[in-house]
Amino acid sequence: MSAKLRRNWKRLQPDTLRQSMLLCKEYAQQRRNLSVEGIAAKMGLADHWSLYKWIENGRMPVVLIPAYESACGISFVTGWLAANDHKLLIEMPTGRDLSTDDVVDLHAGFATALGLLTDFYSGKAESVATLEALYAHLQTVAFHHANVLKYGQPEFEFGE
Structure with missing residues (x-):
């Protein structure tokens, strides 16, 4: 190093x-x-x-x-x-097939972010940890957004 x-x-x-x-x-x-x-x-x-x-x-x-x-x-x-300009920029991940773990991660991330947000407003959580959890959850939501968007605009499949 x-x-x-x-x-x-x-x-x-x-x-x-x-x-x-x-x-x-x-x-x-x-x-x-x-x-x-x-x-x-x-x-x-x-x-x-x-x-x-x-x-x-x-x-x-x-x-x-x-x-x-x-x-x-x-x-x-x-x-x-x-x-x-007071905007939040979230990187849009590439779409892929949904797995059961993805749905569980979405729910767990939301629960974590919501819990930290509630704790933050009552003075029990640090802002850095709260922001990280919110950002991580937004990235997970962005993944699902990209998947739904791809479904609505399918790509061409070329020969097998």
Whole structure:
């Protein structure tokens, strides 16, 4: 393990647009071994100096944000933009067949989140644990949302 502390990337919440851009860059450097030049190349930019400038001043053309996040492998900028507009961003998992365990997990996650929420409002639970349980439950619901959506819009099945 390196001298640097390992970050829990899933828990990080940037406070500014510039910080979200820096976190994307740091993630790409640590997890994908990409330099700013490598990120710029994956984005299709001819000049990596522009990317340095955008990260430094926290301003990037909005049409390049998806390419930047795709190259970096994480979506801190999109998450910050959503949070800044008082929206909650939940990653939509891919659909798959439902199992009995999925229904049990949905119910258990809801019960856990509801219990912690009740305890939080009565001063018996920490906000971090409550937020984690709520977020985990929302991700489970997002999985079922994706499954139902896929059912309503079936994909083509090509030859056997």
